[in-house]
Amino acid sequence: MSTLLITGANRGIGLEFVTQYIQAGWRVLACCRNPDKAEALNQIESKHSDLLSIYQLDISYFTEIEELAADLFDEEIDVLINNAGVYPESNLSSQDITDDNWILGFKINTMAPLKLAQLFAPQIAQSQQKKIINITSKMGSITDNTSGGSYFYRSSKAALNMITKSLAIDLASQKIATAVLHPGWVQTEMGGANALITAQKSVAGIRQVINRLTLENSGKFYNYTGEEIPW
Template identity: 55%
Template sequence: MSENYQVLITGANRGLGLEFTKQYAKDGWRVLACCRVPKQASALQELANTYSNIQIFTLDVADFAQVDALAQQLKDEKIDVLINNAGIYPDSSTHQINTDDWLDAFTVNSISPYKIATAFTPHIAKSSLKKIATLTSKMGSIDDNTSGGSYIYRSSKAAANMVMKSLATDLQPQGISVVILHPGWVQTDMGGSNALIDTKTSVAGMRRVIEYLKLSNTGCFIAYDGQSINW
């Protein structure tokens, strides 16, 4: 890929976000890496010291004023690929669920991907590739839910899926394509050490899905290995 291409990644300080940043930077993309507290993001800072095509920005995805401010700061930039990666997984293993945690999860997992996508729509629309990718989870699939539990995470991801499906339709006239991604069960802080795949495998697979994303398959729910997922 050419250095002319540019990707914006949220939650770029660790896990999948950090791996996305590393892989795109290594391939010569200009990477706009966003995280809440850059000064504490030592791994991301180290990566930026290695690759001069990484630029780090402060962004709390739940702070919508901050989202608007960053969109304004980058108003002259073209963003070929926007990756909504940031997310949270509050504990909801029992029936005693904290409603504040539930609202926080909807803010971060469901509303913020919409806010970021719409705030940066002008940047994406004037780019060459015009793509939005949002990481959700197979746990947001109603069809796949055979084990119950995880009420907060499941519902927030199901909502994110619907938001992105609607955006895929609404943004199509502007030539923008949207994909909803399941990264697999990945060895991250969220996925745990018993997960089936590492971040390198997951991100490499998701990048292939993004690469082959077109207007003809916009709005699809696809796993890192290219398999379609039922809603």
């Protein structure tokens, strides 16, 4: 049986990953900030307690990541999906993005995925599939940026892209493959009601890309449909 470890599992794209991987018979280690309030996740657990385990994790507290990695030291983790993310307003005229918010956002979108990859690499290296997936955004593509703005989000995801490329190089000796995945513009709290696709469609596409990920195509930036996105 394959095992998934995922962050931000209580809603949006993360919850859909849990739903689909459980349907596919995977064991899922689902992390979220407030398990007590994660109603949908708890409902899945009540039906699939053999497959789903829920863990409290706020990824902006690196000590919590360290404690979880220690608790799960003997797990074989086939796929880590760094899904949790934030998108605060940050345009040139915006007063919203204070220094503290900026730093907290970078911890969540950029530094925590690296921390999880570092601390869980031993458990991933012991598994069959050995894959680390970082959920990025096309807004992190420098080539694709034709409209400006969104300083925080664009830069945090562009930095995540670079981290993922370095991880591909550094973890190849442990046979761990990595990729950054753009989920599309998805109908979630972050994506909004006008978004183009459902979380169901996005996650179904991403799962196929994950299936095709190997050491040979590691370290790349993919759309949920499987096409490569220019950096």
